[in-house]
Amino acid sequence: MTKKRRVFDIEFDESAAAVPAGTAETRRGPMATAITENAEALTARQAAETAIRAENDALAHEHVRLKKAGLITDLIPLDAIRTGKLTRDRAPGRDPEIDELKTSIRSIGLSNPIRVEKLADGYELIQGYRRLTAFRELFEETGDAQFAKIPSGLNAGGEELQKLYRRMVDENLVRRGVSFGEMARLAMAYRAEDPNVESYDRAVELLFASSGRQRRSYIKLFVRLIGQIGDHLKYPEALPRALGLNLLKRIDEQPAQIRQLAAVLASEPDRSAEDELRLLNGFLSAKAARPKTVAQKSAKTTFRLSRPEGIAKCTAADGRVELRLERDFSGLERQRLEAAVQAFFDSLDAADRG
Template identity: 45%
Template sequence: MSKKRRRVFDIDMPEEQEAPRPGGPRISSLEPRRGPMASAVRENADSLRDRAETEQAIRAENDALAHEYVSLRNQGLVLQRVPLGEIRTTKLVRDRKSVGAEDLEDLKTSIAQIGLSNPIQVEAAGDGYELVQGLRRLSAFRALAAENPDGGYGTIPAVVLGQGESLEGLYRRMVDENLVRTDISFAEMAALARSYAESEATAADTTDEAVDALYGSVGKQKRSYIRAFAKLLTVLERHLQHPQAIPRALGLAVRKRIEAEPETLADLQRALVTGGARDAAGELEILKAYVGQGEAAPDPAQDTFPVGNDAPRAGKSPRKARTTFQVHSPRGAAKCTASMGRLELKLDADFTTMDRRKLEAAVQQLLAMLDD
């Protein structure tokens, strides 16, 4: 059987050319290719890094804001709503008498209609707060809360001072605000100065030092008036029921007569004690009678203050001559004061209950005896 031979042909084939890729350059097949999982991991790592950087920036900003808030709060520049039950009024002696319900009606109406325009000021104190400024506003809120428990008056807008300010600084905050009030009286300011001087927690040892410490921002003349009222309260505070109602001129006149005629003080104290319960107008009448009822009270601008300087100013009239003496009678001791154009008799008796004809006859007899 014959074998067929297989013929082999040598054929030269051209080199294969890679087809061009549309839309971009050729990518070398030698570069490593990233799978879908690797790409996802890389993208997630980048996202986590960006998020961490953002959170770090936010934390830094929050820390800066927190430090700024604490600084502003300690300076009393941050407004908060403070529960009424956490506010105490015991640390500072208040510069005004207790607030009566009738004095709050207008303020309560204003708060109910438009809210509190001026927040109170308190100091952080342990588990609560101590009032620095705003006794009337706090009293009005407490009254509104009692009248309307569901009216939203359980908290009050307040500027909260941080702990650490000196007692002297707290007193000055209270006083400086109240100096702009038109209803703050000299007696109230003087009473506060006396309490300040008596406190062991303050540096003032005398009332004069207390006046300078508390009222350093007011004029020298006004401070002299406060000192005069402080001296007046020293001898009359236990006998006065409405010292805050005493006008400046009347208080200065009373103080000057006590200074010039100390023997008349007992009579004034007795008149205030025997007067019993009275309103402010009744008490003022007693004081006016003491300095001369019917005469205009001296003008403070022409008084020689500070108290104790009795020398008349140049160009001013000297003090009017006055004679005082006592006459004893079955009704008691009668205080008599005689001056130019005036004769005054003071006796612990109600002359309005006496027969007018008897009074006229007695006066006529007195004048007839004086003419003789």
């Protein structure tokens, strides 16, 4: 008789059961393997993206820091740069030193970039008017593409007007030939543009804070001079310091002479800077018309007396008696001098009573 097989008898593979669950030998299906690999790839990609974002943030912060410090430079097209925001402390006409600068740029390039401020549709020049002018002339003369763009330091936008002027002033103070007339006109222009500056003197103090007190004092005097006769001058930037100060002194003493000075300058409307200096010097050389005063004559008595020491010169006038004699009176005792003077006055009084 055969034994019946139970319905629930299950045969196990002994070799598979011999491997404990959870060990490296556990079998995994294709789906589980794919899920694991995708998860690992996603984790790695997220870590890479996080590292990239951190690096980009660090670079952005560094860029902002360098830009605020004015250390970011770029090649900017010449026609994208404007020069109208700041009044330049420049004499009208072409700067004769531009040719030397152009020769240097041709030979070794531009050593010091200009400085600009970014606008919505271009750039505004802050420093480097002569360098920009040299590049523009070189490009116009040669058509060379290397002069079509100029190396420029990028200033952070929104900088205060005072700081912008100070940057320009401090750069130009080390340049030769900046006259007191140019500096005075710049201070006057700055005050006109900044409503927070209450006076011309304050404008000078702010803009030329790096200069010595004496220089600032001269600039203030030239501000006064140009304020009074500036409309009559064609070349205030050509005024030497001494000539300007002498003109101001003459006008302060006799304000009515401004009309005479205006007439002198108007006599040569097409004058050059040299002609204007000649006219101004001639104006100062001419004797000013001064009102005549009647001198009050006072009675005076003079006589001489023979003394053992020599001749004593005596002068008597209203309120004054003077005695001159070749003798050292400083060695006499004070009491003796007082007694002698007292005796002198007593003798005069006695004569009046007699």
